[in-house]
Amino acid sequence: MERFDYDVIVAGGGMCGLITAAAIGVYSRQKARVLVVDRNPPSEPGKKTINGWTCGDAVSKRSIDYLVDNIGIKYGTPELEHPVEGVLVYSPDHETKVLFEGQGFVLNRKILPKRQVEDAKKVGVEFAFNVACDRPYSEDGYVRGITGRNLADGSTYKKTAKMVVDAAGNATKLRPNLPINSKIELDIDRDDLESTGRYIYDFEVAIEDPTWFDSRYALIHLDQYIAAGGYAWTFPKGKNKVNIGLGVQKKALDMRNARLGRKDSLQDLIDEYVRMNKAIKNPVQSPGSDDAGNTKGSWQVSVRRHNDCLVANGYAMVGDAAWMARPIDAGGIGPAIYASVMLGRVIAHSIEANDTSEEMLWQYNLDYMKHHGYQMASFEVLRRYLQTLSNEEISYGMKHFLSEDDIASIVNREHPKFSRLRLLNPAMLMRVAKEPKLASGLKHTADSSEELIAHNMNYPERPDGFEAWKKRLLTLLSAAFKF
Ligand SMILES: Cc1cc2nc3c(=O)[nH]c(=O)nc-3n(C[C@H](O)[C@H](O)[C@H](O)COP(=O)(O)OP(=O)(O)OC[C@H]3O[C@@H](n4cnc5c(N)ncnc54)[C@H](O)[C@@H]3O)c2cc1C
The missing domain is CATH 3.50.50.60 (FAD/NAD(P)-binding domain)
Known part of the structure; x- marks a missing residue:
């Protein structure tokens, strides 16, 4: 027995x-x-x-392919609800966009x-x-x-x-x-959790504005006003269907509300984000049985x-x-x-x-x-740094400091090296002079990232090496978090 x-x-x-x-x-x-x-x-x-299967529903094709290649499980329709050509991240002023991820799907x-x-x-x-x-x-x-x-x-x-x-x-x-x-x-620190929520809507197209809705791309909007310490998203599920929502860090939201004299909650902000979306008119929570009971929800996610x-x-x-x-x-x-x-x-x-x-x-x-996990500590540093920036600084940084190489790194899920800030030409010097704090902050995240990745690639082969490895990790992180 x-x-x-x-x-x-x-x-x-x-x-x-x-x-x-x-x-x-x-x-x-x-x-x-x-x-x-x-x-x-x-x-x-x-x-x-x-309140449902609350998620933004976006996943890269390469992750889905990993499943097929390794354990032979292949998804199709209707679970892979809508294909996208990539994830585009927009700066707060909507003037700069960065391709953050390649082909993918918005799931049901x-x-x-x-x-x-x-x-x-x-x-x-x-x-x-x-x-x-x-x-x-x-x-x-x-x-x-x-x-x-x-x-x-x-x-x-x-x-x-x-x-x-x-x-x-x-x-x-x-x-x-x-x-x-x-x-x-x-246990997790409260500041490492984001409160997030979203709707699944059917809607009429108000105007064609690909910075607000594009059925070929999952859009991420960086905006410290609407999504303090997090980001907002408009992910297509068809030509007239969308998964739209946002996430905030509680501490950043409290600071933002205090600064503006507001008492906005997560739900207030999601509703405001839907209203400010120029492409979306007459949204209704998708009525089909594939979405019933799953059109409005909020939940937490760690970052x-x-x-x-x-x-x-x-x-x-x-x-x-x-x-x-x-x-x-x-x-x-x-x-x-x-x-x-x-x-x-x-x-x-x-x-x-x-x-x-x-x-x-x-x-x-x-x-x-x-x-897969070796990048995550460096992304934690970048996330914490981005949370300290204003909308103006994020827009400026995305426009002037991100190079093609950085964008390629991001698409490959690697921490950008901000190489423009390392090999400064005269034009860059002028820009850095305008935003020296921002330039040195971004460079600091890139430098810390290299150390953290090297350290993670040296993860102990056996449990008895863990204590020393972790001690060094915490030392590296505490230096990295000093922006
Ligand atoms: C609003 C939002 C948007 C997101 N958007 C995206 C996105 O677009 N792309 C992306 O990649 N990720 C996104 N995420 C993150 C993603 O949804 C999660 O990382 C993913 O679902 C993790 O899967 P999981 O199996 O670990 O947990 P879950 O999906 O949460 O599954 C946990 C399961 O455990 C069960 N369970 C929980 N407690 C108990 C218990 N005590 N006893 C028995 N069963 C229990 C639950 O019922 C559930 O079935 C988002 C998350 C949120 C909240």
């Missing part, structure tokens, strides 16, 4: 949980017994909050999880819906299951496993209540580097539970896809070796850091 109910319990069946479970099934050739536990009913998989996040549940079932994954995970369950210094509640009747729920994957998103109750010693940071350690004995985190969204644009779907596939592979090997120790799972830390 097996000692544990399952090999792996995945807590949370959202974007990450469903891909991780499927990846374990694929890599273990269906031998691992995997259970996904989610609080949603089976008719509503992947629903993030009571209500439909996609249904497809993902089927994909997971095909490789043998089991599901427990209507169950809230409240606490990790531990034995002998290992996480060995979860305890929670059956939401249908309030009865206690407990299942055991060789390990647990925490994929329960931003509001996970597992990480903060981890009952064993670990290298994992348990710091991912947790410096992602594993412990019998435990691993992925996605929003591990703060994986990219600090600069809160894009979490791409990291979710990469990390879930990598984690699935490592877990399949660990289960095969009958070893779910921190040391065995460590490979996931290494894979994620070396293949």
Whole structure:
């Protein structure tokens, strides 16, 4: 008789949980017994909050391709709702635009999880819906299951496993209540969270103005007035359909409100952003069944580097539970896809070796850091720096200090080097003289970025190197955060 109910319990069946479970099934050739536990009913998989599958829905094609190339899962219509040629970021004065990301899709996040549940079932994954995970369950210094509640009747729920994957998103109750010693940071700083919200609207085109709506591009608007400490977005879902919303940092919003003598809330600002959009007339919350119950919502997203350690004995985190969204644009779907596939592979090997120790799972830390996560600390520095700038400074910097190379770096998800500021020609000197603080601030973020990336590429091969590595990381970060 097996000692544990399952090999792996995945807590949370959202974007990450469903891909991780499927990846374990694929890599273990269906031998691992995997259970996904989610609080949603089976008719509503992947629903993030009571008000829907709240997201901007944008994902790059290369992230989707990674899934196909590695675990053979290919999405199509209707879940890939609308293709885009890229993501354009507009300066606050709308005079400069930067291509931030290549081809991609705007997803239907209500439909996609249904497809993902089927994909997971095909490789043998089991599901427990209507169950809230409240606490990790531990034995002998290992996480060995979860305890929670059956939401249908309030009865206690407990299942055991060789390990647990925490994929329960931003509001996970597992990480903060981890009952064993670990290298994992348990709590997030409030300033590293953004409050975000959005509508899904059908609308009439008021005027053709591609700086406000373009069915070929996902648009990001930087604007410290409308989205203090964050950004606003207008992502097309068709020629007359849009996902439109914004995110703010609470501290930046409080400062902005105090400065302007206003009391604007997140929702006030989202409504104002919709009204100021020159291309959108008569918006109505999209009435179709594909969007019902998902047209207005708000939720949180983290904008710091991912947790410096992602594993412990019998435990691993992925996605929003591990703060994986990219600090600069809160894009979490791409990291979710990469990390879930990598984690699935490592877990399949660990289960095969009958070893779910921190040391065995460590490979996931290494894979994620070396293949995707190494940029995140430098993006955290850039995000913090951008939050100190005014609209005028952002517009000026984007117009005068960003070079073609910087833009290419951004498209490749790398920190821009602001090389124009390093190799100053006479024309640049004049500009720098006008905005010396801005120029030196941007150069400082680029310099820190090089050090942080080098340090991350040197992530310790084994757990015993972690303490020294982390100490050095914190030293580098504290210098980098001095703008
Ligand atoms: C407004 C907004 C806009 C965004 N826009 C974008 C964007 O355009 N592009 C992009 O890449 N990223 C975007 N993101 C981020 C992206 O949505 C997330 O990074 C991504 O959904 C993370 O997936 P996840 O599986 O980690 O978490 P989630 O998608 O939140 O899934 C968590 C799952 O766990 C379940 N769960 C939670 N708690 C429990 C519990 N106690 N017990 C049982 N089950 C539980 C939930 O029901 C859910 O099914 C946005 C986020 C927000 C809030």
